[in-house]
Amino acid sequence: xxxxxxxGVDLAAVVALGLGTAVGVAIFSVIAPATALAGxxxxxxxxIAAVPMFVIAVNYAFMGSALPTSGASYExxxxxxxxxxxxxxxxxxxxxxxxxxxxLALVLVQYVSMLVPVPTKPTMLLLFSLVLLAxxxxxxxxxxxxxxxxxxxxxxxxxxxxxxxxxxxxVHFSVAENLNWAGVLAAVPLxxxxxxxxEAATEVGDEVxxxxxxxxxxxxxxxxxxxxxxxxVAVVALGILGTxxxxxxxxxxxxxxxxxxxxxxxxVIVLAAVVAIGKSLNAIFMVFSxxxxxxxxxxxxxxxxxxxxxxxxxxxxxCLAVFGCCVVCLALPMSLTFLFLSVxxxxxxxxxxxxxxxxxxxxxxxxxxxxxRFKFSPNAMRLWGYAGVVSALTVIVLGLGAxxxxxxxxxxxxxxxxxxxxxxxxxxxxxxxxx
Numbered sequence: 001x002x003x004x005x006x007x008g009v010d011l012a013a014v015v016a017l018g019l020g021t022a023v024g025v026a027i028f029s030v031i032a033p034a035t036a037l038a039g040x041x042x043x044x045x046x047x048i049a050a051v052p053m054f055v056i057a058v059n060y061a062f063m064g065s066a067l068p069t070s071g072a073s074y075e076x077x078x079x080x081x082x083x084x085x086x087x088x089x090x091x092x093x094x095x096x097x098x099x100x101x102x103x104l105a106l107v108l109v110q111y112v113s114m115l116v117p118v119p120t121k122p123t124m125l126l127l128f129s130l131v132l133l134a135x136x137x138x139x140x141x142x143x144x145x146x147x148x149x150x151x152x153x154x155x156x157x158x159x160x161x162x163x164x165x166x167x168x169x170x171v172h173f174s175v176a177e178n179l180n181w182a183g184v185l186a187a188v189p190l191x192x193x194x195x196x197x198x199e200a201a202t203e204v205g206d207e208v209x210x211x212x213x214x215x216x217x218x219x220x221x222x223x224x225x226x227x228x229x230x231x232x233v234a235v236v237a238l239g240i241l242g243t244x245x246x247x248x249x250x251x252x253x254x255x256x257x258x259x260x261x262x263x264x265x266x267x268v269i270v271l272a273a274v275v276a277i278g279k280s281l282n283a284i285f286m287v288f289s290x291x292x293x294x295x296x297x298x299x300x301x302x303x304x305x306x307x308x309x310x311x312x313x314x315x316x317x318x319c320l321a322v323f324g325c326c327v328v329c330l331a332l333p334m335s336l337t338f339l340f341l342s343v344x345x346x347x348x349x350x351x352x353x354x355x356x357x358x359x360x361x362x363x364x365x366x367x368x369x370x371x372x373r374f375k376f377s378p379n380a381m382r383l384w385g386y387a388g389v390v391s392a393l394t395v396i397v398l399g400l401g402a403x404x405x406x407x408x409x410x411x412x413x414x415x416x417x418x419x420x421x422x423x424x425x426x427x428x429x430x431x432x433x434x435x
Contacts, residue, residue, distance in 0.1 A: 009208045013143035014201040014218030015225075016150040021197025021283040022226050023153060028253055028273050029107045030194060031234055034187040036247035040173060041184040042191075046234055048184070049191040050227050052391030053198065056351045057223045059358040059388045060199040061216035062381060066361060066372035068211030071294020072202040077353040078298060080360045084421065089346070089353050090295050091417035092410060096346030097288040097322075098329040100196075101128065104281045105326075110250060111273040114266055121330050127278075131285045132323045137312050149279040154229070156272045160257060161232035167260040168239030185398050189344050192395050194230050196347050197280070198222045199354075203287040216374035288325075289318040300424060345410055348392045355388025 009017070035042045069075045073093065078086025105124040112118055134145075201218055205211050237256040238246055249255045253273070257265035293315040296305030309316040359382045362369050375381055 009143050009201065009204060009214075011214045011218055012147050014208060014214050015221045016143070016146040017200040017204070017283050017286075018198045018218060018222030019225050020146050020150040020153075020279050021200045021287070022195050022222070023150075023157075023229060023276060023280075026103075026191075026193045026196070027230060027233060028111070028251070028277065029103075030190050031237060032247055032249050032252045034190045035238070035243055037190070038183040038187040039180055039243045039247075040238065041179055041181075042187060042243075043231070043234055043238065044179075045184050045187040045191050046194070046230055049188050049194065049395075050223075052388070052395055053192060053195040054223060055384065055391050056355060056388045057198055057219050059351075059355045059385055060202055061219045061374045062358050062372055062376075062384075063354060063361070064199075064202045064205060064215030064219065065212045065374040066368045068202070068205030068208060068215055069294075070203065070205055070207065070290045071292075071297070072205055073350045073354065074291055074294045074298070076357040080357040080365070081353060083298075083300075085353060086298075087295070087300050087421055088414065088417060089350050090291055091420075092346035092349060092414060093288075093291060094325060095329075095410060095413045096344075097284060097291070098325040100284050101281060101288070101322075101326045102329050104277050104284070108274060108277040108281075111254065111270045111277075114251065114254065115270050124330060125327065127281065128323055128326045131278075131281050132319060134282055135285050135289065135319050136309070136314055136316055146279055146283060149275050153272065153276050153279070154225075156268075157229050157233060160253070160269075161236050164236035164240060164256060164260055168236060169242075170239075172239050172242040188398050189348075189395050192348070193344050195223065195226055196344070197283065197287075198226060200283055200287050203290050212371075212373045285319070285322055288322045289315050292318040292321050300421075345396060345406060348396050351392040352389050355385045355392065357385075358382075358388070359385030 031042065034045060038045050063072070063076060067076070071090075074086045074090035076086070077089055102124070105127045106120070108127065109118060109120050109123045112123070113120075199219060201208055201211075201215050205215065208214055233253065237252050240256045240259050241249065241252065245255070246252055251269075254265060254269040257269045261268065292301060292305050295301040296303055296318065305318045305321055306315070307317045308314065362378050362381045362385070369375060369378065369381070376384060
């Protein structure tokens with residue numbers, strides 16, 4: 001028996017979902033491999049990475065205000081492009097979201113091991129089990145926890161930046177006469193992952209109170225805050241450690257904090273990492289489960305995944321399926337560059353289709369355009385949508401310069417999806433005409 005998903009996400013929770021998913025997904029680790037690629041040009045890479053994400057965020061704000069719905073990254077392309085497109089985007093995101101969970105759990109375990117040595121994969125499995133339990137008992141509880149942890153994390157990053165500024169050395173910002181532009185551009189796909197999740201509230205649109213207004217406002221607040229926080233943290237880390245040390249660091253934020261916090265650095269930064277990454281695990285788990293829920297609700301995945309718990313109002317079977325995906329993906333290589341790109345490619349393809357949907361809604365669905373609480377003029381909105389398509393595709397191509405293995409893995413996963421989709425089309429019941 002199915003019931004409706006319960007609303008329990010307000011504006012503060014929308015911001016906490018977006019900013020909280022992004023801040024913690026990558027900041028504790030991705031600046032190290034990005035610095036290895038770009039050197040001091042890593043700061044320029046951060047700014048370049050923010051540009052396409054700003055364009056894409058506008059498209060999400062428009063679509064979220066026009067048609068808020070859970071599992072939006074599947075529902076929008078299914079409705080406005082083609083059902084097969086919606087399926088393949090959501091199918092690839094199964095791999096991408098699973099990789100994101102692995103990245104988060106791996107980095108969290110690395111930080112905890114700085115205080116207490118723990119076995120990597122068994123501890124990751126324990127984390128997935130705890131997140132599963134947290135997501136079974138209602139979106140309102142998860143949202144309140146998210147807001148509290150996000151507020152604490154913002155305060156901690158401001159302390160890190162303010163205190164750390166006293167230990168910054170200007171010599172670490174010196175740029176070689178010939179800037180490594182190839183490295184700067186190759187680092188962009190990694191650093192784009194700093195902003196992944198800014199749009200997270202669109203994936204729980206059915207559970208956002210007054211979603212047409214709160215979603216675009218929350219996205220705007222999330223991306224603005226994320227850019228400011230990331231630049232503060234990246235500048236301080238680079239200014240303290242320099243490119244050689246930063247690029248070789250497994251825990252760059254901790255290593256930088258140790259230079260000015262002394263013995264306090266380890267417990268403080270480890271606690272911050274656990275809070276930040278744990279909250280992001282929770283948010284991505286929530287979004288991932290809604291994607292599976294939307295696919296099952298549309299009939300392309302087993303209908304059991306569309307079940308809603310009659311008491312808690314959560315897609316409990318989809319949550320169990322997400323847990324299963326995470327367990328299977330523990331077999332993936334534990335290379336951060338590989339894993340970050342495995343997350344990035346499906347997410348960027350999702351951004352391509354959402355941006356294209358924005359352009360198509362303006363042109364082909366004027367009623368939805370008129371009802372949107374956030375929008376530009378029709379011509380400007382269409383151009384913005386196409387700009388989002390080009391931006392996301394450009395970042396995907398740039399990722400080839402970092403590691404090609406994730407592209408092959410995702411091609412294989414996509415081929416499996418193609419076989420599944422063809423089989424589903426052949427086996428699904430054919431609607432009978434009314435007698």
